[in-house]
Amino acid sequence: MLQTIEALYRQFFKKVKTGGQYCPVEKIKKRFGQSPEERIGISSGGYYRLFVAYWTLNVKLDENRQNNVTKHGYGNVYYIDSFLRGVEITMAGAFFPTPGPIEIPENLRRQGIQELLNMFAPTMTIKELYEGADPQKVRWPVLK
Helix, strand or coil: CHHHHHHHHHHHHHHHHHCCCCCCCHHHHHHHCCCHHHHHCCCCCHHHHHHHHHHHHHHHHHHHHHHHHHHHCCCCCCHHHHHHHHHHHHHHHHHCCCCCCCCCCHHHHHHHHHHHHHHHCCCCCHHHHCCCCCHHHHCCCCCC
């Protein structure tokens, strides 16, 4: 089971590296009302690939859950759905945190992201992930 989870994390970062996605990118706009280009203001680079990989994973998992609810009456039918949701939640916390009462200091966020990269994508760098990003739009000044 642990090997499966590790493989899912590695797959996520491979999609970021290669520009892969979990579903057609158009589904992001259909679900959220904005395309990646409209939301983050860029159409290429590391941050664009990170954004697309994460949000297509999010959309695909929600589609799977909805399909499972319709077909079976509950959301997570297969272990893989639960494992992938764990990956999605980890990536959300690392790269797309929801504003709230707790603010994680930049150095701790950077450390957490570096640990993810060390474990699952040792050839990638934080700088590569945020290539092209506007610090104001990523809500984290990683490009100082």
